[in-house]
Amino acid sequence: MTDTEAAADVPTPGRPQPSGPPASRWSALVARVRRPGTPLGRHLRGLVIGAVIVIALLELVSPFRVSQITTLSYYVVACAGLTLLTGINGQISLGHGALMAVGGYTTALLLPAGLPFLVAILTGAVAAGIVGIIVGAAAAKLHGPYLAGATLALAVGLPGLALAFADTLGGEQGLTVDVPRPPAWFADAHFFLFGSDPSTTQYLAYIGALVAGLVLFLLANLHTSRYGRVWRAVRDDEVAAELAGLRLGRLRVLAFVVSAVCAGLAGGVLALATRLVAPSGFTIVLSLSLIAAVVIGGLGSLTGAVLGSAVIVFLPPLVTGLGARAGLSDVQAAELAPLTYGLVLVLVMIFAADGAAGLVRRLGGRLRRRQGPGTGPPRSGHDAAQESDDAARRTS
Amino acid sequence: MQQFLDLTLSGLSQGAIYAAFALALVLIWRSTRVVNFAQGAMGMFTTYLALLAVDAGWSYWAALLLALGSGLLLGAFIERVVIRPVENGPELNPVIVTLGVFIALQALASLLFGAQYRSFPAPFGLTGLQAGSVNLAITPYGLFTIGAVLVTMIALVALFRFTDLGLRLRASAFNGEVSRLLGVPVGRMLTLGWALAAVVGSLSGLLIAGGELVWPAYMDPLIVYGFVAAVLGGLDSPAGAVIGGVAIGLALSYVSGYAGSEFAGLAALLILVAVLLVRPAGLFGRATVRKV
Numbered sequence: 001m002t003d004t005e006a007a008a009d010v011p012t013p014g015r016p017q018p019s020g021p022p023a024s025r026w027s028a029l030v031a032r033v034r035r036p037g038t039p040l041g042r043h044l045r046g047l048v049i050g051a052v053i054v055i056a057l058l059e060l061v062s063p064f065r066v067s068q069i070t071t072l073s074y075y076v077v078a079c080a081g082l083t084l085l086t087g088i089n090g091q092i093s094l095g096h097g098a099l100m101a102v103g104g105y106t107t108a109l110l111l112p113a114g115l116p117f118l119v120a121i122l123t124g125a126v127a128a129g130i131v132g133i134i135v136g137a138a139a140a141k142l143h144g145p146y147l148a149g150a151t152l153a154l155a156v157g158l159p160g161l162a163l164a165f166a167d168t169l170g171g172e173q174g175l176t177v178d179v180p181r182p183p184a185w186f187a188d189a190h191f192f193l194f195g196s197d198p199s200t201t202q203y204l205a206y207i208g209a210l211v212a213g214l215v216l217f218l219l220a221n222l223h224t225s226r227y228g229r230v231w232r233a234v235r236d237d238e239v240a241a242e243l244a245g246l247r248l249g250r251l252r253v254l255a256f257v258v259s260a261v262c263a264g265l266a267g268g269v270l271a272l273a274t275r276l277v278a279p280s281g282f283t284i285v286l287s288l289s290l291i292a293a294v295v296i297g298g299l300g301s302l303t304g305a306v307l308g309s310a311v312i313v314f315l316p317p318l319v320t321g322l323g324a325r326a327g328l329s330d331v332q333a334a335e336l337a338p339l340t341y342g343l344v345l346v347l348v349m350i351f352a353a354d355g356a357a358g359l360v361r362r363l364g365g366r367l368r369r370r371q372g373p374g375t376g377p378p379r380s381g382h383d384a385a386q387e388s389d390d391a392a393r394r395t396s
Numbered sequence: 397m398q399q400f401l402d403l404t405l406s407g408l409s410q411g412a413i414y415a416a417f418a419l420a421l422v423l424i425w426r427s428t429r430v431v432n433f434a435q436g437a438m439g440m441f442t443t444y445l446a447l448l449a450v451d452a453g454w455s456y457w458a459a460l461l462l463a464l465g466s467g468l469l470l471g472a473f474i475e476r477v478v479i480r481p482v483e484n485g486p487e488l489n490p491v492i493v494t495l496g497v498f499i500a501l502q503a504l505a506s507l508l509f510g511a512q513y514r515s516f517p518a519p520f521g522l523t524g525l526q527a528g529s530v531n532l533a534i535t536p537y538g539l540f541t542i543g544a545v546l547v548t549m550i551a552l553v554a555l556f557r558f559t560d561l562g563l564r565l566r567a568s569a570f571n572g573e574v575s576r577l578l579g580v581p582v583g584r585m586l587t588l589g590w591a592l593a594a595v596v597g598s599l600s601g602l603l604i605a606g607g608e609l610v611w612p613a614y615m616d617p618l619i620v621y622g623f624v625a626a627v628l629g630g631l632d633s634p635a636g637a638v639i640g641g642v643a644i645g646l647a648l649s650y651v652s653g654y655a656g657s658e659f660a661g662l663a664a665l666l667i668l669v670a671v672l673l674v675r676p677a678g679l680f681g682r683a684t685v686r687k688v
Contacts, residue, residue, distance in 0.1 A: 086488070090488070092488055092491060092492075094495070138669050138672065138673060141672070141673065141676070142672060142676075143487070144487035144488065144491065145425075145430070145431035145487075145491055146627070146672060146676075148433065148491050149431060149433075149620075149623040149624075149627065149668070150665075150668055150669060150672060152433070152619065152620055152623070153620045153623070153624065153661070153664055153665040153668050154665055156616065156617060156620045156661045156664075156665075157620070157661035157662040157663075157664060157665035158661075158662070158665075160658040160659060160660070160661045160662050161658075161662065163658035164656060164658045164659060164662075284616055285499075288495060288498070288499055291492065291495060292495075292496070292499065328507075331506075331510070331511060332506075332507050335503045335504075335506040335507040335511070336503070336507070337503075338499050338500070338502070338503035339499075339500055339503035339504055339507060341499065342496045342497065342498070342499030342500025342501070342502075342503060343496070343500050344496075345492060345493070345495065345496030345500075346478050346493050346496035346497060346500070349482055349489050349492050349493045349496065350478065350481045350482060350493070353485070353486075353489060
């Protein structure tokens with residue numbers, strides 16, 4: 001429901017806009033939203049449809065599933081940022097777990113000070129962004145394996161800070177997080193719409209879904225904007241990009257900062273959702289599972305980031321259940337999930353480098369061709385060309 | 397002064413292990429231009445095999461040979477089966493494949509051998525040597541570690557310098573296409589290069605485990621320290637890897653001793669970033685103009 005408010009923020013011609021730009025620009029914007037083929041209109045429609053689906057799910061499924069959706073939401077936020085960095089700009093990061101830790105710890109430190117949780121989460125995102133500037137500036141000069149190693153060192157080294165400053169950061173035990181109660185206006189609105197009081201779990205899931213929806217919307221626009229285009233140019237051919245007058249270093253740092261801010265937001269939501277931030281929650285395993293998610297989903301695709309996150313969140317209970325039924329102990333069955341996605345990661349790279357999103361796209365293309373030309377949904381030529389270009393590049 | 401000496405000595409024996417690990421990374425980097433992030437997990441896996449052998453009543457030395465032999469096979473297998481198909485693709489793909497192998501091997505080890513801490517035997521004493529009345533921080537096992545790494549290095553240098561096989565290995569790493577035209581079986585040489593590197597990696601896994609606890613993630617810090625050592629040495633230079641390893645061993649030993657062990661990881665990160673920003677080719681790397 002809160003997601004739809006974002007859609008409602010977009011002004012309509014009849015609505016007065018006291019502090020907005022001149023009316024002519026608004027009508028141009030409205031025209032862009034209304035025209036079916038424009039990216040902005042498509043993304044807004046996607047946001048609204050996604051919001052309706054998520055709200056329906058959150059109201060209908062069991063509390064356990066609701067908490068899984070919360071988990072999914074912070075994975076989606078982190079993976080969307082990472083896929084922008086790795087898929088669009090071609091910089092790998094094995095250190096996003098550490099950036100999530102920055103966001104999570106900042107949130108956990110600020111909440112007891114009485115700040116509203118949204119302010120705390122946003123501050124966490126800013127803190128992660130600042131770390132991102134530093135890491136990104138160092139990373140901009142590196143490439144491929146060097147960058148992977150440097151960010152791996154970040155993932156292993158940074159949690160050490162929590163032990164070094166155990167007085168403030170809680171050491172090995174970490175910090176517990178007081179989960180915000182649903183405020184009165186939220187409870188009233190929820191009761192008005194669905195006839196029941198929201199549980200704290202549901203409230204957290206709404207926060208997570210709101211953050212994920214907004215991040216996906218903003219990144220989708222960034223993806224199709226000038227920045228998305230120049231980031232891809234930098235990824236594909238450094239020399240050509242530089243000859244065209246692009247400032248490589250600045251663009252790389254910018255991509256890293258955007259990605260780090262997403263990781264920080266994800267860390268903040270994680271802190272609320274798990275009610276605890278501790279070094280054991282931000283290990284190298286977290287960073288690697290983020291990379292696994294974006295690769296399995298399909299590098300460079302936001303749909304892929306969502307699909308990959310869903311694999312990382314919903315696959316473990318599934319295979320753990322299968323393993324337990326096959327007679328493995330609980331501890332052993334819990335290892336089946338990482339085993340599976342480690343193997344899937346290798347297989348995806350060898351056989352389908354564009355991941356699940358690429359698979360879906362190819363299947364869709366085949367279906368459309370079978371139905372004959374002209375029946376597919378209208379798409380802007382620029383966008384379709386760019387996606388198939390991306391896919392071709394990665395499968396070659 | 398006593399503390400400084402102690403830290404130096406323990407840093408040297410740790411550094412020998414980092415050197416071995418860095419050497420394994422460098423061997424693979426030279427032949428296939430891949431940084432093998434799965435090296436730690438591979439070493440961990442073979443160390444667990446050695447532990448199983450020791451449990452079954454084998455002597456330490458037989459278990460050591462078993463681990464090195466299985467490392468050889470594992471390295472060859474991984475190069476042939478999963479690295480070969482992605483070798484000529486974009487730069488990121490082999491990195492991601494080795495990460496997948498890393499995740500899968502670690503999970504497989506917890507599945508097969510259990511995730512709990514196990515203690516690993518050491519073939520020599522673990523109490524400090526006496527020099528007169530002063531207790532030194534170097535143990536007989538530490539001396540064995542340094543000796544084992546030195547012997548391995550000398551054997552590798554001999555192999556690469558003085559044998560036909562070494563010449564073929566170097567040729568296929570230097571220029572695959574020309575070597576192939578000259579009749580060198582390049583594919584087989586690359587597999588062999590990975591296998592040799594995996595043996596050295598297994599050795600480092602065994603050495604760091606001796607007298608300590610092993611669990612499926614015990615090699616994780618070593619991946620970072622070994623990588624930092626390899627980059628410090630230039631990633632291209634085996635001698636640089638060894639010197640880099642010893643330097644990192646000493647540096648981390650001083651940091652842990654004087655500032656606290658929780659700063660070791662951060663110190664490694666800072667050293668790495670400093671090296672990459674100031675001298676990206678490392679201390680001993682040939683400075684090549686970066687081809688984009």
